[in-house]
Amino acid sequence: MMLYYIYDGTFEGLLTAIYDAYYERENPELIVAMDNFTDNFLIQRRYIDTDEKKATKVHNGIINKISEDALTNIMYAYLSEHENAGKYILEYLRFGFKVGRLVDSYLSDDRVHNIHKLARKVSRERHLLLGIIRFRLLSNNIYYAPIDTQYNTACLLGDHFAARMADQIFVIHDVKRNYGVFYDKSKWFISDIDTKGNLDLHEKELFYQELWKKYFESTTIKDRLNPKLQSHFMPKRYWKYLVEMK
Amino acid sequence: MELIDKIKILADSAKYDVSCSSSGSDRKNKKGGLGNAAPSGICHSWTPDGRCISLLKVLFTNHCIYDCKYCVNRSSNDIPRASFTPEELVNLTINFYRRNYIEGLFLSSAVWVSPDYTMELLLKSVKKLREEVNFNGYIHLKAIPGANSALIEEAGKYVDRMSVNIELPSSESLKLLAPQKTKKSITEPMGLIKSKIIENQEERHRFKNAPYFVPGGQSTQLIIGASRDNDLKILRLSESLYKNYNLKRVYYSAYIPVSDHPSLPSISNPPLLREHRLYQADWLLRYYGFNSNEILDEKNPNFDELLDPKSDWALRNIDKFPVEVNKADYYMLLRVPGIGVKSAQRILQARKVSILDFDDLKKLGVVLKRAKYFITCKGRYFQDRNFVNNPPMIRNHLLLEDKIKINEDAEQLSFFQLYPQIMNPIEKISRITGEL
Structure with a gap:
């Protein structure tokens, strides 16, 4: 029988699972979010009860006994939604509690390498998104940016845009995961989104979109066309909401 | 003229300036304001030529009193002309910025009426952006050669980066192709900006709230292949610009024929x-010591076409060589x-806890294709x-392995120039290099 840990999909749930595995010396084959779990008869299931106290203990333990970087790393790995993320995080933390602060120097150790690989993917997508999300001004004066991302990166965008677009109300909408990053000119927060509402564009919106498209076309050097390079930097999967690629 | 036609003309005229960097500045947003600078820089899009768009790169005007042979905006060239007003530019910049199309503005200009007249218009535009609409995003401003130094100095208070383009790598080429420009009209503003930057850095060191002066540093651009200057000459020029003028970047732009003047080389493809x-x-020069x-000398004044410098x-x-990976210094x-x-930083980090062999290097992301001929692991x-x-x-082996690549050279060629910012969660390493 393969032992699977099944948690509620939250970061706290995952930390609780780590706590249970650590203190009960279990080696689950997989630590999987409820929504991604598919059952078969070879699996022994263990449902994790998300427990804030346990989660906090793990959280603090990481910061005190390993490092803040390690916490960032597992957070990013978690956001990758990779099916093995939970298991990799458990292995990384077990190793981290053994070797402490220097864990991230073990670059060629699989327990560390796996986490770094996932974290780097998420981090790259986040950086790309900082540049390529596009706000549209709606008739109610809200700047609205729909995104369709590979990883769960929307929640990593709040700080950046709240500091930058400090004087405008905005929403970044993760269309696939149905939640949004909201900013109301004083603070940002995350909330579910009801997509039934109508999105009327501001009367000036299309004017600026046209100007931007014209700029995009005009700044291209036609003697040096290299569309392969273009999609290398800006993969096609992100073009859907890019004003200039329509 | 409609705004959209102006954009068409003035973006088209500005696009041969290769700089697109928005890095190096740490300008913060002000209360109730719009925008800030990201020290690592951010790319916002990539055009079909594979170049990144970071800044809204436009000329204020392409009306020009000069007739530089290599330049598309030369007065004798029969092309449509246009000018923005400062209000139009401000409006365009903040509306693009609010939609996250851009990281800021890169404003350059042809020389209209006189250098001072042009510089005043540029100054007016950036001042408006900072003071009237509280815009704190990135601004790169071109200093107009020959403009009054007081104007250039004042503009420096509002922008993140300034640049004066050298374009032609020697006085002889300048004389031949841009007789109305002189070496002095280029080096003087560069010297001025440099000394003001140093002054400002000291001031900001003492008073944290001292106003900025060009916090992102200055850069320049050289055109490659429009004149007969060899690679050694160009590289030495760059080296002295880094050393003597503290430049952040020298950009190189392969000459794209925009004119068939007899003093210009006739080339079919940009070099x-x-x-x-x-x-x-x-x-x-900048990162590898x-x-x-x-790299080059009088005997070999030009690069090997087949092999990287x-x-x-190394050969x-x-x-x-070979050097022992577990012992060699950075x-x-x-x-x-x-x-x-x-790779070098990762090796140093990993060496703290283990002795590395070739498999470890691969996991660290070190590409062995070239390195393997020059290193040992555990002897x-x-x-x-x-x-x-x-x-x-x-x-022979390096060339053999390259051969496959050379056929896809377009990709390889531009890659280095446009090397993207790739971040890891800690975002430490990338800070060193910044976005180009």
Whole structure:
């Protein structure tokens, strides 16, 4: 029988699972979010009860006994939604509690390498998104940016845009995961989104979109066309909401 | 004229300026304001030529009193002309910025009426952005050669980066192709900006709230292939610009024929490979601890077309190799072909806790294609021992492995120039290099 840990999909749930595995010396084959779990008869299931106290203990333990970087790393790995993320995080933390602060120097150790690989993917997508999300001004004066991302990166965008677009109300909408990053000119927060509402564009919106498209076309050097390079930097999967690629 | 037609004309005229960097500045947003600068820089889109768009790059006007032969905006050229007003520019910048199309503004201009007249218009535009609409995003402003130094100095208070384009790498080429420009009209504003930046850095060191002066530093651009200057001459010029003027970047732009004047070379294709080699060498100067004499000399004043400058250097200095990866210091690691800043730093980090072999290097992301001829791990050489100290044999193999690549050269060529910002969660390493 393969032992699977099944948690509620939250970061706290995952930390609780780590706590249970650590203190009960279990080696689950997989630590999987409820929504991604598919059952078969070879699996022994263990449902994790998300427990804030346990989660906090793990959280603090990481910061005190390993490092803040390690916490960032597992957070990013978690956001990758990779099916093995939970298991990799458990292995990384077990190793981290053994070797402490220097864990991230073990670059060629699989327990560390796996986490770094996932974290780097998420981090790259986040950086790309900082540049390529596009706000549209709606008739109610809200700047609205729909995104369709590979990883769960929307929640990593709040700080950046709240500091930058400090004087405008905005929403970044993760269309696939149905939640949004909201900013109301004083603070940002995350909330579910009801997509039934109508999105009327501001009367000036299309004017600026046209100007931007014209700029995009005009700044291209036609003697040096290299569309392969273009999609290398800006993969096609992100073009859907890019004003200039329509 | 409609705004959209102005954009068409004035973006088209500005696009041969290669700089797109938005890095190096840490300007913060002000209360109730719009925008800030990201020290690492951010790319916002990529055009079909594979270049990144970071800033809204436009000319204020393409009306020009000069007639520089290599330039598309030369007065004798019959092209549509346009000018923005400062209000239009401000409006365009903040509306693009609010939609996250851009990281800020890169404002340049042809010389309209006179250098002072033009500089005043540029100054008026950036001042409006900062003071009237509280815009704190990135601004790169071109200083107009020949403009009054008081104007240039004042503009520096509002912008993140300034640049004066040298364009032609020697006085002789200037005389031939841009007779109305002089070396002095270029170096004077560069010197002024440099000394003001140093002054400001000291001031900001003492008073944290002292106003900024060009916090992102200054840069310039050289055109490659419009004149007969060789690579050595260009590289030495860059080196002295980095040393004597503290430039952040020198950009190289392969000359794209925009005119068939008899003083200009007739070329069918822009010299992209040469441009690429110059960028590689430029990186060796800035981040790898090389000096120009190690890369080129009077006997070999031009780059090897087939081999990158670092491999070329390594083969000429084969007595220094192979180096032991577990012992070599940072700067020696950086001299190994195929090992870049990131790889070298990862090696140092991993060495703290373990002794590395070739498999470890692969996991660290070190590309062994080139490096394997020049290193040992735990005393072991990866290749057949016959390669040790055998430059012709290594060279042949490097070229052989490159051959496949060269056919896709367009991709390879531009890659270095446009090297993207790749972040890890800690975002430490990338800070060193910044976005181009």
